Amino acid sequence: MREKKTLFVTGASSELGCSLIENVADNYDIVVAHYRSSVERLLPLEEKLGAKLMLVQADFSDSVSVRKMLDFLSEREIKPDHIVHMAALPMENKHFKKQSWCNFAENIETDLRPIVEILGEFLPAMSKQKYGKVIFMLTSCTVGMPPKYTTVYTTAKYALLGLLKSLAAEYAEKGITVNGVSPEMIDTRFLKDLPDLIKEMNAQNMPQKENLKVEQVVPTLAFLLSDGADMISGQNIAITDAKA
Numbered sequence: 001m002r003e004k005k006t007l008f009v010t011g012a013s014s015e016l017g018c019s020l021i022e023n024v025a026d027n028y029d030i031v032v033a034h035y036r037s038s039v040e041r042l043l044p045l046e047e048k049l050g051a052k053l054m055l056v057q058a059d060f061s062d063s064v065s066v067r068k069m070l071d072f073l074s075e076r077e078i079k080p081d082h083i084v085h086m087a088a089l090p091m092e093n094k095h096f097k098k099q100s101w102c103n104f105a106e107n108i109e110t111d112l113r114p115i116v117e118i119l120g121e122f123l124p125a126m127s128k129q130k131y132g133k134v135i136f137m138l139t140s141c142t143v144g145m146p147p148k149y150t151t152v153y154t155t156a157k158y159a160l161l162g163l164l165k166s167l168a169a170e171y172a173e174k175g176i177t178v179n180g181v182s183p184e185m186i187d188t189r190f191l192k193d194l195p196d197l198i199k200e201m202n203a204q205n206m207p208q209k210e211n212l213k214v215e216q217v218v219p220t221l222a223f224l225l226s227d228g229a230d231m232i233s234g235q236n237i238a239i240t241d242a243k244a
Contacts, residue, residue, distance in 0.1 A: 005027065005028045005029060005030075005081045005082065006028060006029065006030040006031075006032065006078060006079065006080045006081050006082070007021075007024065007025075007027075007028045007030070007031045007032065007081070007082045007083075007084070007225070008031075008032040008034070008078075008082070008083045008084070008118075008122075009031070009032070009033055009034065009083075009084045009086060010034045010083075010084070010085045010086055010087040010114070010115070010118070011034065011035075011085075011086035011088065011137075012033035012034050012035055012042060012086070013033070013035040013036075013038040013039065013041040013042050014041075014086055015214050016086060016137070016214050016217060016218070017033070017084075017086050018041060018042065018045060019214045019215065019218050020084065020218050020221050020222065021033060021045055022045060022048075023218050023222055024225060025045075025052065025053075027225070027226075028052070030052060030054060030078065031049065032054045032056055032073065032078060033045070033054065033055050033056070034056050034057075034058060034069070034087065035055065035056075035057055036058065036059050036060065036087070037059075039055060039057070042055055054076075054078070056069050056072060056073065057069070058114075060087050060110050060111075060113075060114040061106070061109060061110045063113065063117075066113075066114050066117055070117065070118065070121050073121075074121070079122060079125040079126075080122055081126065081129075081131060081132055081133070082133045082135075082225050083118065083119070083122065083132075083133070083134045084135045084137070084221065084225070085115045085118070085134070085135070085136050085137060086137040087110075088137070088156075089106070089107050089110050089111060089153075091139075091150060091153045092150075092152065092153065093150065094152070095149055096149075096151045099151060099152055103152045104152055104156075107152050107153065107156035108155075108156055111156045111157075111160065112156060112159050112160060112163065115136070115160070115163070116163070119134065119167070123167075123171065123176070126171075126174065126176050127171065127174040130174055130175040131175045131176070132171075132175070132176040132177070133176070133177050133178075133179075133224065133225055134164075134167065134177070134178045135178075135179055135181060135224050135225070136160050136161070136163075136164050136179070136181070137180075137181055138157050138160060138161060138164075138180040138236060139153070139154070139157045139182055139183070140182050140183060140184045140185075140238060140240070141154040141157055141182075142154070142157050142158055142161050142180075142182050142236060143182050143236065143238045160180070161180060161236060164178050164179070164180050164234070164236070165234055168233045168234030169234065172233060172234075176233075177224075177229065177232060177233035178233055178234065179224050179229075179232060179233060179234070179236070179237065180235070180236040180237065181217070181220055181221055181224070181236075181239060182236055182237065182238045183212055183216075183217050183238075183239035183240075184212050184239065184240050212240075217239055220237060220239055224237075
């Protein structure tokens with residue numbers, strides 16, 4: 001077990017982010033929790049974890065905001081050992097013919113560019129210490145055939161998957177693991193822009209006739225952050241109903 005470990009979670013104010021931090025915080029000396037606007041969701045964790053939890057704000061659609069966040073961490077000599085990238089624009093159900101390149105660019109700029117900049121900042125330190133773990137929150141859309149009308153969302157997630165695979169290959173000799181987690185729909189605020197019918201149809205296709213719950217996804221993330229996953233890298237792990 002390494003000493004003085006630091007975890008950095010983007011999109012930490014999500015239900016999944018809060019739950020993950022609550023479950024693994026004891027394994028870290030510092031937990032950096034990124035949020036865009038919903039800091040109130042992190043306040044109960046701050047009250048519980050105290051000085052261990054560092055809240056950082058950034059709008060991932062704004063490159064200047066991301067740079068300010070990275071400068072803030074650099075000034076405090078924060079160098080994460082583990083990074084979990086959860087921040088993403090919500091999935092939309094929309095015909096391709098109604099999308100424009102601007103829609104694709106917005107998703108790439110918000111979902112891909114920030115983690116490229118974050119990893120560009122912190123991978124050198126991980127390489128120097130020959131240790132690090134990176135996890136990308138992906139989607140079941142990257143496993144098999146994606147559902148219709150999710151072209152923009154699926155394309156952005158495949159871009160992240162490509163980054164994941166490339167980094168896993170490039171940094172394997174540095175002791176850095178890079179993996180992805182691709183769950184089916186999780187019953188969270190992230191699905192708020194999807195029609196209820198779509199969510200209900202997805203639930204009906206699940207063996208237990210309901211969408212995943214946060215507590216069914218967190219254990220896989222926690223395992224990938226653990227020492228037990230030191231020899232796992234370059235994988236995109238699908239999560240479906242436990243009884244599937």
